[in-house]
Amino acid sequence: MDRDRAQPDSLKRATEDALKAIIDPIVNIMVDSGITVPDFANIVRDRAVLNAAARFANETGRTSKSRISIVTGLPRSVIARVLGSSELPAPGPRGQHPARKVLDAWHRIPTFLSSDGTPAILPIFGSRISFERLVNKYSGGAPVRAMLDELTRIDAVERLSDQRVRAKSRVPIVSGLNKSAISALGERGRDLLESLTKNLRSTSSPLFEATAIITDADSEMLPLIRREVSQQGSSFISSIDALLNASRKKPRQMESGEIRSPRRVGVTIYYFEDNDDHRTGPSNSSVPNHRTNLRRAGKRGPGKRGLSSKDKTIRVGSK
Secondary structure, eight states: OOHHHHHHHHHHHHHHHHHHHHHHHHHHHHHHHTOOHHHHHHHHHHHHHHHHHHHHHHHHSSOOHHHHHHHHOOOHHHHHHHHHOSSSOOOOOOOOOHHHHHHHHHHHOGGGBOTTSSBOOEESSOSSSSHHHHHHHHSSSOOHHHHHHHHHHTTSEEEETTTEEEEOOSSOOOOSSSHHHHHHHHHHHHHHHHHHHHHHHOSSSOOOOOOOOOSOOOGGGHHHHHHHHHHHHHHHHHHHHHHHHHTOOOOEEOTTSOEEOOOOOOOOOOOOOOOGGGOOSSOOOSSOOOOOEEEOOOOOOTTOOOOOHHHHEEETTOO
16 A cells, blocks of 8 residues: 555544544434434534535635535535525534523622622522623623522532521532533533644644543542542632633723624633443443343234244344
């Protein structure tokens, strides 16, 4: 094999392996959410066309259906239909999750702090210093009751007597199969992959990325590990949050007359552990998974011998 050809082939195989690893958890959430493989294929097709169009427009100032067809392998008629569809909304600006905004303001804005600098216990309703005022000002339009229910569900706040509420966490961990958790999945997953792919394309000034991992953790130690990671991670995120808030600046006029726009920056910490129950492929368990025996109701016809109970037994999946 030609040496120049071997390198692209090896990169393609490595990319295919990486995509398989990425797609496995995506397929699991698809099954849970009722997204079919054709649905997913349509999403991939549309995003491939739109991303290729944006790339070429940025490079040449125009969109070439022929070039998009070459890089995506899709017919020009399909590309024209995707680009001309009015059902594809433009991606909106990405910012903090509304729950994160509310908790951040509760821990940072002096109006909502107690005398010792900790988040004050707030009445749920009220026109002045209240949870209602906090949500109306910093959530971006979320209903007060919905925000309270969500923060209570993820155990970020505690409801007290006399319709008061206390903050329990600065970092909302959104979990469960619901709209907020799915949105967070897309946002965090995209940020992580964009950071990793940026480092793939550039060797200068890479974005920070590091992982601490072992493959032989004692399962009895997992509760301690989770607790320590949560505590230290929350402390680290709080310090980074203070740094980011201190870096906020208004757009300033450059000497050339160009406006320097604010940049979106952020840091995400996540903990992971393998769970054999959710891995794809054959089970690693040494205990065989016996199939259930089924019995077909036998019919006794004229001149025919009735089936014995042994003959009626059919093992599912047996040949």
